[in-house]
Amino acid sequence: MSPEMTRKIFLYGAGGHAKVILELLEVNERRCAGIYDEYGAATQLLGYPVSGNLNDDYKAADSAMIIAVGNNAVRRKLARKLSANWATVIHPSANISSRCTIGNGTVVMAGVSVNSEVRIGDHVIINTNCSVDHDCVLANYVHISPNVALAGNVQVGEGTHVGIGATIIQGIKIGKWATIGAGSVIIRDVPDYAVVVGNPGRILRMNEPEDVAGK
Known part of the structure; x- marks a missing residue:
């Protein structure tokens, strides 16, 4: 062992x-x-x-x-x-490409699929049954909720929360500390701090940086 x-x-x-x-x-x-x-x-x-x-x-x-x-x-x-060594833990049922990288403190839950050359940062939550396709980049402190589907080449900025069941088409860039509402379908890039809901996704409001980034 x-x-x-x-x-x-x-x-x-x-x-x-x-x-x-x-x-x-x-x-x-x-x-x-x-x-x-x-x-x-x-x-x-x-x-x-x-x-x-x-x-x-x-x-x-x-x-x-x-x-x-x-x-x-x-x-x-x-x-x-905290001054700590950070553990990374992956559920044995997750299907993780050998060509992806996963950062420190990150957890990957049951039923997840992560495909080739995905890069996942530190302290990320990859939640139950979500799918992260090839060449996606997930920055530190991101949370990908259950049943989310990220198509290839999606970028998700620091601290962003992608809500349960959301779908993001290929090549989309989502900024930092944004919130993607449950069930949203994202077909356009999302700016920093935006709260996006609906199908297709539309900006509902903007998060306050001092609130969402813990400043």
Whole structure:
């Protein structure tokens, strides 16, 4: 077994997203060594104890952490705050091209397909049953929701959230910290901070940079 597979994994966060990551670790036979949640009231999650005190155990050489928080801005804030080795975990049912690259702290859920020469950044969520086709580029802190379909050569900027069931045609560029609404069909480029909904997608409003980027 590789050293990576024997690392103790700590989670930061104890909400619904953390439940999915816990089971992702279990199916990979990875050890969850601890769960931290400084702001929640939970004392256990799926039978695992939750601590409100963040100690330095996660900094050990044989340990790594996953930020189990769905909010992209919060994930970026925590990644900048914490000094950790970051674990990357992929569900065994995911179909991942050997020619793609996946960054640190990223999680890939069940049923995902990632095709040739895709580049995925750090602390990205590739959620259940989504499809990412050839040559896509997903920047850090992106969340691709369940059942999303990205055609080839799509670019998604930092911190952008693509909502459940959205479809993005080939060659589209989506800016940073944008929000693509559930079920939207994107046939034109999307600027930074835009909130886009509908079929075809239209700009509903603009996000405030200081809100979405955690500044």
